[in-house]
Amino acid sequence: MATRWFGARVQRIEDPRLLRGKGTYVDDIDLPEMLHAGVLRSTHARARILNIDTSAARVLPGVHLVLTASDLGEVLEPSPLLVPHHALTQPRTQLPLALNEVHYVGEAVAMVVADSRYIAEDALDLIDVEYDPLPVVHSLEVASAKDAPLVHADVPDNIAAHLVQVVGDPDTVFASAPHVERETLLMDRGAAMPMECRGVLARWDEYEGMLTCWISTQGPIPIRNGLAAIFHLPEHKVRVIAPDVGGGFGTKIMMFYPEEILTPFAAIRLGRPVKWIEDRREHFISANQERSQFHEVEYAFDDQGILLAVRDKFLHDTGAYTPYGIIVPIITACTLPGPYRLKDYYSEFTVLYTNKVPVSPYRGAGRPHAVFVMERIMDRIAKELNMDRAEVRSRNFISPDEFPWDVGLVYQDGGPTKYDSGNYQAGLDKLKALLDYDNFPAMQAEARKQGCYLGIGIGCYVEGTGIGPYEGAQVRVESDGRVFAATGVTTQGQAHFTTFAQIVADQLGVNPRDVLVTTGDTQAFNWGVGTYASRAATIAGSAMHLAAVKVREKAKRVAADLFEASPDDIELANGKVFVKDAPHRALTLGQVAISANPLRYAYGENARKLMSMNLAGPRPGPALPPERGGPGLEATEFYSPPHGSFASGVHGAIIQVDPKTGMVTFVKYAAVHDCGRVINPIVVEGQVHGGVAQGIGGAFFERLVYDEEGQLINASFMDYLLPTAAEIPPIIVDHVETPSPLNPLGVKGAGEAGVIPVPALFASAIDDALTPFGVRVREMPLHPCRLYELLKESKG
Amino acid sequence: MQEQEEETPVFTEECDIAVIVNGHRYEQRVPVRLLLSDFLRHDLGHTGTHVGCEHGVCGCCTVLLNGEAVRSCLMFAVQADGMVVTTIEGMAGTNSDLHPIQQAFQEKHGLQCGFCTPGIIMSVHAMLHENPNPSDEEIRHELSGNICRCTGYQNIVEAVRLAAERLRQQQMEVQ
Numbered sequence: 001m002a003t004r005w006f007g008a009r010v011q012r013i014e015d016p017r018l019l020r021g022k023g024t025y026v027d028d029i030d031l032p033e034m035l036h037a038g039v040l041r042s043t044h045a046r047a048r049i050l051n052i053d054t055s056a057a058r059v060l061p062g063v064h065l066v067l068t069a070s071d072l073g074e075v076l077e078p079s080p081l082l083v084p085h086h087a088l089t090q091p092r093t094q095l096p097l098a099l100n101e102v103h104y105v106g107e108a109v110a111m112v113v114a115d116s117r118y119i120a121e122d123a124l125d126l127i128d129v130e131y132d133p134l135p136v137v138h139s140l141e142v143a144s145a146k147d148a149p150l151v152h153a154d155v156p157d158n159i160a161a162h163l164v165q166v167v168g169d170p171d172t173v174f175a176s177a178p179h180v181e182r183e184t185l186l187m188d189r190g191a192a193m194p195m196e197c198r199g200v201l202a203r204w205d206e207y208e209g210m211l212t213c214w215i216s217t218q219g220p221i222p223i224r225n226g227l228a229a230i231f232h233l234p235e236h237k238v239r240v241i242a243p244d245v246g247g248g249f250g251t252k253i254m255m256f257y258p259e260e261i262l263t264p265f266a267a268i269r270l271g272r273p274v275k276w277i278e279d280r281r282e283h284f285i286s287a288n289q290e291r292s293q294f295h296e297v298e299y300a301f302d303d304q305g306i307l308l309a310v311r312d313k314f315l316h317d318t319g320a321y322t323p324y325g326i327i328v329p330i331i332t333a334c335t336l337p338g339p340y341r342l343k344d345y346y347s348e349f350t351v352l353y354t355n356k357v358p359v360s361p362y363r364g365a366g367r368p369h370a371v372f373v374m375e376r377i378m379d380r381i382a383k384e385l386n387m388d389r390a391e392v393r394s395r396n397f398i399s400p401d402e403f404p405w406d407v408g409l410v411y412q413d414g415g416p417t418k419y420d421s422g423n424y425q426a427g428l429d430k431l432k433a434l435l436d437y438d439n440f441p442a443m444q445a446e447a448r449k450q451g452c453y454l455g456i457g458i459g460c461y462v463e464g465t466g467i468g469p470y471e472g473a474q475v476r477v478e479s480d481g482r483v484f485a486a487t488g489v490t491t492q493g494q495a496h497f498t499t500f501a502q503i504v505a506d507q508l509g510v511n512p513r514d515v516l517v518t519t520g521d522t523q524a525f526n527w528g529v530g531t532y533a534s535r536a537a538t539i540a541g542s543a544m545h546l547a548a549v550k551v552r553e554k555a556k557r558v559a560a561d562l563f564e565a566s567p568d569d570i571e572l573a574n575g576k577v578f579v580k581d582a583p584h585r586a587l588t589l590g591q592v593a594i595s596a597n598p599l600r601y602a603y604g605e606n607a608r609k610l611m612s613m614n615l616a617g618p619r620p621g622p623a624l625p626p627e628r629g630g631p632g633l634e635a636t637e638f639y640s641p642p643h644g645s646f647a648s649g650v651h652g653a654i655i656q657v658d659p660k661t662g663m664v665t666f667v668k669y670a671a672v673h674d675c676g677r678v679i680n681p682i683v684v685e686g687q688v689h690g691g692v693a694q695g696i697g698g699a700f701f702e703r704l705v706y707d708e709e710g711q712l713i714n715a716s717f718m719d720y721l722l723p724t725a726a727e728i729p730p731i732i733v734d735h736v737e738t739p740s741p742l743n744p745l746g747v748k749g750a751g752e753a754g755v756i757p758v759p760a761l762f763a764s765a766i767d768d769a770l771t772p773f774g775v776r777v778r779e780m781p782l783h784p785c786r787l788y789e790l791l792k793e794s795k796g
Numbered sequence: 797m798q799e800q801e802e803e804t805p806v807f808t809e810e811c812d813i814a815v816i817v818n819g820h821r822y823e824q825r826v827p828v829r830l831l832l833s834d835f836l837r838h839d840l841g842h843t844g845t846h847v848g849c850e851h852g853v854c855g856c857c858t859v860l861l862n863g864e865a866v867r868s869c870l871m872f873a874v875q876a877d878g879m880v881v882t883t884i885e886g887m888a889g890t891n892s893d894l895h896p897i898q899q900a901f902q903e904k905h906g907l908q909c910g911f912c913t914p915g916i917i918m919s920v921h922a923m924l925h926e927n928p929n930p931s932d933e934e935i936r937h938e939l940s941g942n943i944c945r946c947t948g949y950q951n952i953v954e955a956v957r958l959a960a961e962r963l964r965q966q967q968m969e970v971q
Contacts, residue, residue, distance in 0.1 A: 247911060280851065728948055730953075
């Protein structure tokens with residue numbers, strides 16, 4: 001059957017609701033009798049807690065509960081280690097409330113529950129914590145220094161993990177290589193900063209014995225399972241709902257943030273609903289962050305610009321805890337080879353604790369760092385050999401006939417880093433055309449004559465997406481012909497209500513608007529993991545497809561029985577199920593659904609029509625024969641990929657630098673993106689746009705600045721600059737489509753892509769613009785002041 | 797300790813206010829320190845006005861106060877006494893059709909997670925009232941008081957351009 005909705009520019013089904021202000025984010029839900037929580041956070045990056053005096057807070061009128069660590073009983077357990085790894089020898093995870101020591105500014109120390117958030121915050125002010133400050137590790141440099149202070153007293157040298165991976169025989173290649181160069185490269189901290197902060201609303205229903213939590217999260221099912229274990233409840237008596245979520249970008253794929261335990265704990269204790277909503281100041285100091293790494297890289301290449309080997313050693317800052325294991329540095333190590341034919345590669349990383357907010361994946365998750373390193377190498381080879389930068393990349397690309405390409409490393413999911421398909425040169429060719437690359441040198445020379453410094457930069461990447469373990473979907477046709485489709489993943493703006501509906505609509509011959517998608521509700525779908533790693537469309541989308549195919553086949557069998565025809569002669573289109581070449585022999589999909597369910601008491605218009613048609617007479621045997629596989633038109637299917645699918649892209653930009661101020665403006669930005677078959681181009685383009693904007697933020701505006709005491713000194717939107725419409729240029733997006741052979745839809749992930757190559761191409765463009773000054777960028781993010789300093793240093 | 801308690805400011809004072817929100821008149825007694833955003837969201841149930849930073853930068857909480865775009869997180873409810881407030885819920889009202897600005901955002905995919913969207917639409921409403929025919933540069937400049945973390949702004953700019961065009965057309969038809 002020819003697909004119709006898949007690939008079409010379908011307008012988003014979720015939009016009218018959101019545009020009218022009728023979305024339901026956690027803080028939009030107000031329950032009767034609801035109380036409000038506030039959290040007291042550590043003001044020290046590292047200190048012993050000598051005493052906590054809550055007496056004044058407890059007696060403030062309107063206060064119902066004050067919690068410190070000593071009030072939590074058996075709930076005072078460190079959070080689970082989400083992704084253990086043999087190299088992570090010293091994992092540490094956080095307690096819901098700090099017990100004797102705090103390890104970063106922002107760590108939760110106490111919670112107050114009161115009649116209103118206003119009163120809760122009054123009470124927080126009345127809690128007196130006596131701290132004994134200890135020496136602070138505020139940077140990778142301090143963490144790795146000899147005799148450095150310790151973040152955790154029982155973790156020697158602050159080393160959480162150390163991993164060496166070797167592909168081929170890099171030592172031999174280095175020994176005989178015509179050229180060997182070295183570089184040190186730094187990436188500093190940034191943060192996802194979704195517009196909706198975190199939030200938890202918990203309700204304990206003692207009549208049902210049921211705990212319901214609405215959480216702004218990307219992973220409600222693991223949280224449901226965890227809460228059931230913590231509170232000794234059966235899993236089916238805990239329901240976790242991720243309602244509308246105002247952006248996640250990785251920072252909400254975490255368990256547990258302390259409030260996710262403390263809020264239900266308080267609700268159960270008080271027998272009243274409790275809501276905790278994070279404010280932006282709290283988000284800056286308690287929601288996970290990422291990006292900080294320091295790389296020392298050596299690389300060998302020949303006279304033709306062919307990269308022969310890479311030896312990369314890097315330090316990774318994990319903050320005060322390792323809730324997410326060492327996923328981020330593993331992704332960095334596996335992403336570094338990129339689209340290039342690198343066969344001899346030594347990768348070594350050391351994960352260090354610092355007294356800062358814990359690190360877990362933020363959109364890109366270790367990839368922008370890796371691409372920054374590799375693309376700096378490509379630029380440097382071009383410079384050393386006086387070659388064109390795009391040409392060097394072309395010479396090193398893996399060619400389309402070399403897939404599947406095994407990088408030789410174990411990926412974050414434990415599977416191989418094995419590229420399933422790609423056509424990198426096609427992407428670069430498209431990009432060069434979009435940027436008019438070949439004519440740029442003339443344009444640049446002309447501009448320089450006018451005192452205007454233009455630069456062009458390109459960045460190529462391969463992105464591991466669509467990893468396992470699995471996701472599932474349930475598809476069911478209801479009596480009115482509309483289709484219920486549920487999956488365990490969540491939605492934070494990715495348009496799943498539309499794209500999943502498109503996938504299902506194609507199989508069932510209905511309009512996507514008649515497919516009602518539910519995501520992120522453990523009661524609607526019991527199984528799954530969550531939305532992260534650019535995997536929802538690939539994994540949950542494939543499961544949706546498989547379930548819808550099964551429902552279609554059943555609809556055909558049921559209709560064939562009714563019409564006394566062969567299932568092969570039954571077709572589904574326009575909401576109807578009919579006999580091929582005899583369209584008058586037709587039922588609506590809803591009528592078939594009713595007849596698939598041998599009810600005595602069918603009700604409604606479809607049921608009446610069905611009865612009046614008197615289609616099939618009484619049949620011998622059971623009303624629901626075993627071969628029907630249960631009542632109704634319903635199926636549940638799961639999809640588990642053999643390994644991740646690898647998307648790719650090439651971005652490029654022309655920028656203008658003002659050497660007097662260090663300010664950079666974008667003249668042009670183009671992105672060519674390959675995520676396999678595209679379900680909805682509008683959505684993919686939107687994802688790329690948004691990713692690029694975050695990438696630009698992470699390259700030139702956004703840097704979290706910690707002082708030597710471990711205080712985040714730019715913890716507001718006044719000081720941590722998210723790019724606005726005035727800073728982000730128009731972005732041209734084009735696609736290359738190399739379908740993935742791994743899944744039934746041929747799709748790959750698209751969510752994180754946009755952000756990945758931006759620091760790399762930005763550095764490349766700045767170097768190019770400032771060639772006359774000899775500037776070479778070795779750090780990200782930059783900002784105008786830092787660029788001005790680099791200009792001064794290079795002049796000096 | 798005694799002294800400290802006396803120093804703690806008391807915020808229990810309340811005040812009667814009368815506000816017209818989306819055409820309805822509300823007379824209510826509110827704590828003087830209640831933010832306008834909280835009043836709209838939790839006292840009146842207009843939860844379409846979102847709160848993204850509580851320090852007046854992100855623009856999610858933008859509403860119209862006597863027709864002018866303001867940050868409802870930077871105002872107290874009592875400051876809106878006697879004024880007319882329009883929130884996102886007042887844009888299309890109960891009409892089955894969306895307001896032309898909302899419609900343009902739908903058609904141009906000008907939103908993803910939808911959290912910043914109501915604030916942006918209110919800002920755009922005020923912007924197009926002031927300047928019915930803005931250039932792209934003016935649109936980007938005017939939008940710079942609203943942060944969107946999802947869309948990269950491109951489709952928002954296109955949506956504003958389309959909305960401006962349609963509103964101008966509507967205006968001409970009226971005239």
